[in-house]
Amino acid sequence: DTGVSQNPRHKITKRGQNVTFRCDPISEHNRLYWYRQTLGQGPEFLTYFQNEAQLEKSRLLSDRFSAERPKGSFSTLEIQRTEQGDSAMYLCASSWYQETQYFGPGTRLLVL
Amino acid sequence: GENVEQHPSTLSVQEGDSAVIKCTYSDSASNYFPWYKQELGKRPQLIIDIRSNVGEKKDQRIAVTLNKTAKHFSLHITETQPEDSAVYFCAASTVTSYGKLTFGQGTILTVHP
Numbered sequence: 001d002t003g004v005s006q007n008p009r010h011k012i013t014k015r016g017q018n019v020t021f022r023c024d025p026i027s028e029h030n031r032l033y034w035y036r037q038t039l040g041q042g043p044e045f046l047t048y049f050q051n052e053a054q055l056e057k058s059r060l061l062s063d064r065f066s067a068e069r070p071k072g073s074f075s076t077l078e079i080q081r082t083e084q085g086d087s088a089m090y091l092c093a094s095s096w097y098q099e100t101q102y103f104g105p106g107t108r109l110l111v112l
Numbered sequence: 113g114e115n116v117e118q119h120p121s122t123l124s125v126q127e128g129d130s131a132v133i134k135c136t137y138s139d140s141a142s143n144y145f146p147w148y149k150q151e152l153g154k155r156p157q158l159i160i161d162i163r164s165n166v167g168e169k170k171d172q173r174i175a176v177t178l179n180k181t182a183k184h185f186s187l188h189i190t191e192t193q194p195e196d197s198a199v200y201f202c203a204a205s206t207v208t209s210y211g212k213l214t215f216g217q218g219t220i221l222t223v224h225p
Contacts (some may be wrong), residue, residue, distance in 0.1 A: 033211075033212070041218070043156065044215070045212050045213065048211075054207075056212065096213065
């Protein structure tokens with residue numbers, strides 16, 4: 001499968017715990033995006049990378065959120081000290097510059 | 113920043129009818145407008161897109177039109193089928209935003225057999 005993959009697909013955690021999600025983009029894509037989607041809403045931009053450089057972060061991304069893309073390949077998104085308001089679907093997408101963004105299946109996070 | 117408004121929020125049609133979903137955007141620098149279809153529990157999938165140097169694009173039963181002066185674009189689905197039932201999202205991005213997509217709120221399309 002050469003599409004975008006994300007792991008885990010589901011994560012249940014207790015408030016205050018840290019969680020980490022992984023995204024593997026399409027191999028030849030240089031851009032990688034993270035979005036968050038809550039029920040009944042469109043995806044909201046969180047951050048993006050071009051190769052290994054993180055070039056923009058949304059104001060939605062508090063200091064508890066951090067993302068990396070070492071070596072310009074896979075990316076991780078970490079949420080520290082999770083809160084109930086962090087419950088959402090976290091989507092990853094990749095593209096070649098401003099060409100079509102292909103989305104992964106998402107990681108659904110539930111914070112109890 | 114960019115703001116994208118999408119209407120209607122729900123749309124119910126009979127099989128074989130046409131469906132139209134409209135979006136407006138705020139940033140005149142926006143130059144790329146994709147439409148995504150998302151089925152329940154699935155990832156968003158691109159169904160059609162248009163760039164600002166084109167006024168209309170068609171792919172079989174799906175078409176998108178763009179009016180840059182009015183800053184709005186629309187999705188047209190003809191001869192709807194039950195499998196077209198899903199949530200549809202419009203989005204916009206600019207070159208200066210490095211491809212970051214700003215999405216509309218979504219339209220739940222239901223096609224009744």
